[in-house]
Amino acid sequence: MRLLVVGASGFLGREVCRQGIAGGRAVVGTVHTGSVGVPGVLVRRLDVTDRSAVRELFVAVRPDAVVATPYRYDDWAVTADGAAHVAYAAAEVGARLVHLSSDALHAGRPTPYSDDEPPTPVFPYGAAKAAAETAVRALDPGAALVRTSLIVGEGSKQIQLCRDALAGRVALFTDELRCPVDVADLAAAVLELVDNGYAGPLNVAGPDAVSRAELGVLVARRDGLDPAGLRTTTGAACGQRRPTDVRLDSTRAAGLLRTRLRGVAELLA
Template identity: 35%
Template sequence: MSREVLLVTGASGLLGSHIVRRAGGKFELIAAYRSHPVMFPDARCVPLDLADRKSVENLFRTAKPGLVIHTAALADVDYCEDHPDEAWAVNAEGTAYVARACRETGARLVHISTDAVFDGSRGMYAEDDEPRPINIYARTKFEAERRVRETCPESLIVRTAFYGSGLSWRKGLAQWALDRLRSGEPFPMFTDVFFSPIYVGDLVEILFESYRKGLSGIYHVGGRERCSKYEFGMALARTFALDPGNLTPGVLADVPLRAPRPKDISLDVSKITRDLGRPMPTLAEGLRRFRDDQLRM
């Protein structure tokens, strides 16, 4: 019996690479990347230019996926602010091409969005709260959501904020903070910026569980707790038994950033908790799994 074909876009990124690694043996895997070629033992790795409609159409025509997990995006917030046309072409138009190809081939689409679609004025956002993106990156991601809902109304759209260790070309928040903690050099983390972080390994499990249950529509998937970036850094230090003495409290206004940032984009995860019938992981649980996975690498 042939296995279902899973196409993962953004396979060179943190989330995409973890999906590919954890799906080995369960699917016939196609790992699509843009500018950072990757190799996985259980996947066929192929280049994909999301901004090129023909590139997307040709890949779908040859791959014939039954499931698409679309993680690819330009996610550098300041880069997007400085390159709005490119951000729009990849994040909004590229997602529209993927959604259209899914509709035409009958593939199920899981689209990864972001907690940054909200303006951060109050936090603990539920799925039916109105998004108000405040920077170019967030606007393109919100437009991508709109294109997916319009083209593939049965798709699953996941707003999230995840952490972990990915491939070497770009480090996420957790790996960046770990490197700073180990270096002993002073560095700040914000006490006035809040989110609901989830370990990437936990997120991957939830994505596949949601797919198996046939969930559709918008879901917020994050950790059970709201925390500040500074609290996250302190918890990271405790979990890895590192001295947090060089981690200093800072505030968003102290750092000159080209793109505005929302202050509180924590997520209400009641809906996914109810529909999966299990609680989301706590920060401590996620960080322990992150630590244990790093030790096995």
């Protein structure tokens, strides 16, 4: 199988490439800037906002499957339009598509979200991820849409934010609950979905719901640091409107996939 990883220089994209190569797949990885750093990956430059360039690359590579991970937090053209361009091109060449979505498209509430619930975004990034899903489902109904949460692991921006908060450089929200997932677990789940033909939204996140501040405490304890110095705040205090309690119910994924999605308490023990 020839696997095309769009956004291969990102934290998740790089891990998908690494596991893909280890599993004997021929992997082509696209980057806008930077590098992949995974031996065996054929790297191609790509601007996902350029529809013609996306189509040309897909026609040249002729992938059997595509894992689409690119996003830019404050850039609608990359997150929403780019996803549409990738979905169109994947459908055109007949490639299996696994699109990475996010819990950011939900508004937050006291009860967990199931796989098929419609988006209820409350801030621009969530709206862009919701628009991306809509485009992907319209252009490629057979695509899998992986709704995930905070991606953790050594080298992740989430772990670095925790360390920055412990050093007093930033503050972590106490009023935002998420279900962190390990990058290796998520990549393994994504590669399973490449092969199994599942279509539509699927929650793929860890079983533990923690606030960003609680995640910081876990990182401190794992690293042998004093959590008393952790800087915290709330979204309200910062004048931001962001999703608060967003817990993904990943029961369906647990029954569908062989990959065990470990909880953050286990990951940071």
